[in-house]
Amino acid sequence: MKNRIISIKAIIAVLLVNAMIILSFSACLGPADKISNGSQPNNGLEQNEKSSGAETQKETSSDTQAEELPTKDPQGNDIEIPEKLNSIAAMAPAIVEILVDLGLGDKIVAIELASVGIEGIREDAMVFDMMAPDAEKLISLKPDILFASTISQLGGSEDPFKLLQDVGICVAYIPTSDTIDDIKNDIMFIAKATKTADKGRMIIEKMEKEIERISNIAKTITEKKKVYFEIAAAPTIYSFGKGVFLNEMIELIGAENVFADQTSWMSVAPEVAVAKDPDVILTNVNYIEDPVAEIKSRDGWQDMKAIKNDDVYYIDNMASSLPNQNIIKALWQIAKAVYPDKYGSYEKKD
Amino acid sequence: MQKQYILISMVVMRRKIKVLISISICIIVLLAGIGIGSVPISPADIFIILWSKLFGRAIPPKISDITVSLVWKLRLPRVLLAFIVGGALSASGTVMQSVLKNPLASSYTLGVSSGAALGAGIVIIFGITISILGRLTLPIIGLTSGLLTVFLAVTFASKIDKNMENNTIILAGMVFSLFINSILTIVSSMAKGHLERIVFWQMGSFASKDWISVIILACIAGVGIPCVIRFSRELDIMTFGEEQAQAIGVELKKVKWYLLALSAALTGSAVAFSGIIGFVDLITPHVARKLFGSTHRYVVPLSALFGGTFMVAADLVARTVISPSELPVGAVTALIGAPFFGYIYFKRRKKG
Numbered sequence: 001m002k003n004r005i006i007s008i009k010a011i012i013a014v015l016l017v018n019a020m021i022i023l024s025f026s027a028c029l030g031p032a033d034k035i036s037n038g039s040q041p042n043n044g045l046e047q048n049e050k051s052s053g054a055e056t057q058k059e060t061s062s063d064t065q066a067e068e069l070p071t072k073d074p075q076g077n078d079i080e081i082p083e084k085l086n087s088i089a090a091m092a093p094a095i096v097e098i099l100v101d102l103g104l105g106d107k108i109v110a111i112e113l114a115s116v117g118i119e120g121i122r123e124d125a126m127v128f129d130m131m132a133p134d135a136e137k138l139i140s141l142k143p144d145i146l147f148a149s150t151i152s153q154l155g156g157s158e159d160p161f162k163l164l165q166d167v168g169i170c171v172a173y174i175p176t177s178d179t180i181d182d183i184k185n186d187i188m189f190i191a192k193a194t195k196t197a198d199k200g201r202m203i204i205e206k207m208e209k210e211i212e213r214i215s216n217i218a219k220t221i222t223e224k225k226k227v228y229f230e231i232a233a234a235p236t237i238y239s240f241g242k243g244v245f246l247n248e249m250i251e252l253i254g255a256e257n258v259f260a261d262q263t264s265w266m267s268v269a270p271e272v273a274v275a276k277d278p279d280v281i282l283t284n285v286n287y288i289e290d291p292v293a294e295i296k297s298r299d300g301w302q303d304m305k306a307i308k309n310d311d312v313y314y315i316d317n318m319a320s321s322l323p324n325q326n327i328i329k330a331l332w333q334i335a336k337a338v339y340p341d342k343y344g345s346y347e348k349k350d
Numbered sequence: 351m352q353k354q355y356i357l358i359s360m361v362v363m364r365r366k367i368k369v370l371i372s373i374s375i376c377i378i379v380l381l382a383g384i385g386i387g388s389v390p391i392s393p394a395d396i397f398i399i400l401w402s403k404l405f406g407r408a409i410p411p412k413i414s415d416i417t418v419s420l421v422w423k424l425r426l427p428r429v430l431l432a433f434i435v436g437g438a439l440s441a442s443g444t445v446m447q448s449v450l451k452n453p454l455a456s457s458y459t460l461g462v463s464s465g466a467a468l469g470a471g472i473v474i475i476f477g478i479t480i481s482i483l484g485r486l487t488l489p490i491i492g493l494t495s496g497l498l499t500v501f502l503a504v505t506f507a508s509k510i511d512k513n514m515e516n517n518t519i520i521l522a523g524m525v526f527s528l529f530i531n532s533i534l535t536i537v538s539s540m541a542k543g544h545l546e547r548i549v550f551w552q553m554g555s556f557a558s559k560d561w562i563s564v565i566i567l568a569c570i571a572g573v574g575i576p577c578v579i580r581f582s583r584e585l586d587i588m589t590f591g592e593e594q595a596q597a598i599g600v601e602l603k604k605v606k607w608y609l610l611a612l613s614a615a616l617t618g619s620a621v622a623f624s625g626i627i628g629f630v631d632l633i634t635p636h637v638a639r640k641l642f643g644s645t646h647r648y649v650v651p652l653s654a655l656f657g658g659t660f661m662v663a664a665d666l667v668a669r670t671v672i673s674p675s676e677l678p679v680g681a682v683t684a685l686i687g688a689p690f691f692g693y694i695y696f697k698r699r700k701k702g
Contacts, residue, residue, distance in 0.1 A: 235558055236550060239674075259674065270558055271424045272674040275389040277416050299560045300423030303415040 070192050073172040074185065075150060081170050081193050085144045088194070091130050091161075092149035094322035095174065096121060098187055099147075101203055101325060102196045109141050135163035143169060147190065150175040177323040178244055180211070180252075187325060203325050210328045211252065214335055217342050218254030225338055227255045228278035228306070230268075231321070233285045233294055237268045245323060253335040253343070255280075274301055280338050281306045284330075286317040313337035313346055365648070368641060372652065376659045383429040383662040384421060388673055391417060391425075400426075428556045430564045432665040432679075433658035435556075435620040436630050438571040440657025441578050442616040443631030444638070444650050445609050448585045450516045457617035457631040459520060460610065461527035465499025466492040466621040468534045471548045475541040489563065489622040496618035499526055504610055514603055515592075519610070553678030554625035556665050563623045570619045574612055575654055581609060582646035589644065629683045630657050630664075633691040640695070660687070 069081040089110035090096045096111055100120035108121050112130040115121070126141060128134060130152050138146070138161075150173050152160050161171045172193065177183045184204050191200020227250050232238035240246055241262025250257045258276040259268070281304075285291040292312045301307055315337070320330035335343040385391045395413055399421045402409045409418055442457035450459070470492040472478070480487045500523075507522035508514050538548055584605050588595045596602050617631070638653035661679075664686060668677040 235555075236546065262674065267675040269388075269669055269674055269676045271420060271669070272388040274416065274420060274424060275387075299558070300419050303419035 068192075069195075070189055073174065074182075074189055075173040075175050077173060079170050079172055081172070082144050085194055087141065087143045089138060089141065089143035089146040090115070091128065091133065091146065091152060092174070093118060093318065094186075094324045095147045095149065095190065097318075097322060097326060098190050098203075098324045099194070102191055102194060102199050104194055104196065109143055110138060110146075131160075133160050135160065139164055139167055139169065145170045145172065145193065147172050147174060147193075149173070180207075180245055180248055180327070183245060183323045183325075183327065184208075186323065207325050207328055210331070214253055214331060214343070217335075218252060221254035221339065221342065224254060224256045225279040226258050226276070227280050227282060227334075227338055228258045228273055228276060229315075230281070230283040230285060230291075230295070231265070233283070233288055233291055234270070234298060237270060237273065238265055239268045239273075240265045245327065246320060249320075249327065249331050249334060252331065253338060255334075255338050270298065270300070274304060277304055278306055279311065281312045282315050282334060282337060283312070284315045284317045284320045286314075311337075365642060369652070372655055372659075376655055379659045379662050379666075380429055380433065383432070383666050384425045386666055387420075387425065387670060389417065389420060391421060396421060423561075427559055427561050427564050428665065429662055431559050431567065431624065432556050432661045434564065434567050434571050435624050435627070436634075436657035436659070436661025437575065437654035438567070438616040438620040438657075439627070439631040439661075440634040440638075440653040441571075441575045441650055442613040442620075443657075444635040444646070444653045445578055445585070445613045446631075447635050448589055448646065449606055449609050449613075450520060451589065452516065452520070453636065454632070455520070456628070457613055458527075458626070458628065460500045460523035460614060461503050461530060462496040462500050462614050462618045463621055463626045464527045464530040464534065466496035466618055467548075467552055467626060468499075468530050468537075469493075469495025470551055470622070471534050471537060471544075474547050474551065475537060475544045485560075486562065486566070489566075489619075492622035493618045496621060497614055499530055500610070500614035500618070502526060504607070508603075508607075513592075514606055519606075550678070551625050554627035554680035555676070555678055556624055557669070557676060559623065567619055567623055571616060574616045575650070577612055578609070578616075579647070579650050581605065582650060585609070585646040585650075586644075625678075625680065627661070627680045627683055629680075629687045630661055633687055634660060636691070636695060 069083075071078060071080075073079050086107060087109040088099060088104060088107045090099055090108050091110070091112050093112070093115040096108060096115040096118050099105065099108055100118065105120035106122055108125055110126045110128060111118075111121060112128050112133070114130070116127060126137070128138060130149070131154070133152070146161060146164055146169060148161055148171065153173075159165075165171050172189075174186050174189070177186055184207065187203055188197070188200050191197045191203075228239065229246060229250065230237055230239055231246075239259050241257070241259045241264060243263045244265065247257050247260065251260075258273075258278045259266075281295060283291045283295060285294075288294055292314050295301065295312050296307050306312060313333075315330050315333050319326045319328075319333070332343070333346065336346040340346055381393050381396060384396050385393060395417065398413065399409065399418055401407065403422055439457055443455075446455040446457055446459055447453055449455075470488055473488045473491050478487060478491070480491075483490055503522045503526040504514075504519065506526070507519045510522075511518040538545055584595075587598055588602070588605070590598075592602060620627075634653045634657040635649060637656055638649045642648040642652055661683070664682045665679050667686065668679045668682040671677060671682075
């Protein structure tokens with residue numbers, strides 16, 4: 001015992017002191033959440049739970065007039081939505097657009113940076129950073145409900161809106177949808193939560209009608225064109241494979257994504273894109289002046305058939321990246337860009 | 351006497367064979383670098399394309415336009431750039447290790463990488479473009495700030511130590527390097543939107559590089575590396591020790607200035623065009639010395655050859671392993687290089 005550098009007694013003493021310190025701090029842990037805490041943000045990101053889907057379907061079939069408020073949000077957390085919603089906080093542009101189309105634009109009291117400029121919101125709506133929101137300021141606005149995208153959980157802290165949950169404000173998390181069906185479920189969830197289910201159904205019916213129109217035309221296409229869609233420009237080019245709604249849209253119009261063998265979003269080495277030699281190149285990059293010209297000017301890309309034939313088009317950024325009903329706008333743009341003879345000629349802005 | 355002649359000529363022959371083998375491996379790796387990728391291209395096709403482009407002949411129709419584009423505009427400049435960068439960094443590393451008489455010295459010891467990173471970072475954050483330079487604004491400002499940092503560090507060392515002892519130089523380099531790094535950290539943390547681009551640049555990459563970068567770097571390295579070789583004798587003498595070198599007649603301080611400046615120019619330009627790629631400059635001099643002895647007349651050009659070859663191989667791995675995405679080259683060089691180096695270096699230790 002004597003020869004050991006650290007004696008056992010010392011180790012035990014240190015452990016006991018640490019245990020005492022930790023136990024005394026545990027008293028500082030806040031009261032258990034008012035809402036039963038089913039929210040596990042990290043798990044939700046991977047699972048992309050759509051448990052509300054089954055519930056909303058049950059409700060649609062039984063009662064159309066006085067529909068029950070959803071009890072779970074699309075991420076799978078248990079939530080308690082207040083009966084009256086007069087002030088809504090919407091922490092994602094997709095959600096803001098859905099709310100505006102549901103006629104609830106003037107109830108939105110808080111938005112985030114990317115939503116500034118969307119038509120139909122109040123001028124006095126306060127702007128926050130979706131990745132690092134000032135939770136205290138949000139609470140001071142006293143919203144009845146807060147809709148957020150799970151992207152906010154990727155920021156500095158795991159659950160930036162926890163403070164709001166702690167004071168009893170209902171927080172509903174909506175994971176970014178990967179399929180068009182999930183987008184429809186998101187719209188229905190928000191519609192039911194805000195008691196505007198009928199309007200929600202109208203929006204979805206409109207979407208489905210347009211999708212049907214396009215699918216019918218797509219059925220007549222025998223030779224599928226190869227499409228390469230960029231969502232970020234050089235030097236860090238990004239595209240996507242299957243498992244995202246943009247890929248579904250490309251396939252809906254009767255074309256093929258050159259990276260359909262990949263999954264989700266990924267960075268692309270320029271030479272791989274050149275080797276794929278797509279028929280049409282699309283981009284929804286809007287953070288540089290002229291994304292189409294930038295693509296055409298890339299070294300070594302000039303021999304691609306899409307660039308030789310000037311088949312490089314810009315697709316509206318908001319319509320092609322926000323998972324909501326406005327993807328139809330992008331869907332038509334993509335269709336016209338790829339198959340102008342089938343769907344009509346492409347217009348940059350409509 | 352006869353026996354000694356035979357032994358010496360055997361050594362020289364073995365050395366010549368080793369050189370030939372090294373050059374052959376280099377050519378094979380270069381061909382692999384051009385040929386392997388998302389679209390495999392056979393060496394025969396590569397030769398046809400190169401021949402046609404260099405002598406203005408038409409390309410046979412069986413080779414598609416895309417393949418020609420891939421080889422001439424995307425892969426060849428990339429491979430050549432990797433080769434030159436690897437060579438420049440290795441030659442520079444050799445110089446640093448010999449001048450500072452420290453086997454762990456690298457071309458980045460004097461702070462050129464920090465300076466270049468800061469210069470590049472500022473260009474990225476503030477979106478600076480100098481009209482005559484256009485796309486070359488970033489590399490040229492990077493090179494300038496790298497050279498400036500080294501100049502400041504070495505001047506500082508020479509002012510506080512009349513003899514410019516090696517320890518002083520190394521310490522001065524470290525001090526400046528850390529100081530500039532901290533400025534870069536502060537600036538980066540205030541411009542979060544550009545953080546990804548800055549970090550990406552620092553990790554090193556040979557993607558999307560055009561022929562102009564290759565030509566400029568080839569000019570700098572084509573002058574710099576022969577200049578270093580010209581100092582081979584002085585470098586050999588310097589390894590005996592500073593006093594001995596001065597006794598023999600080497601103007602120590604002047605030669606040291608020249609060599610450090612050359613090293614900074616080579617490293618600075620390499621870093622400016624491709625980002626900070628470590629490890630190559632550290633290990634290839636050792637590999638060259640182990641295979642060819644310590645004579646700088648051999649070590650400098652051969653470590654450049656090895657460095658270039660290794661860089662091409664590392665870049666090949668970086669762009670094929672997780673296709674369609676790419677790994678940063680700097681990560682791959684250390685990943686492959688460390689075990690490889692450990693094997694070579696310590697295998698010898700065990701025996702001897």
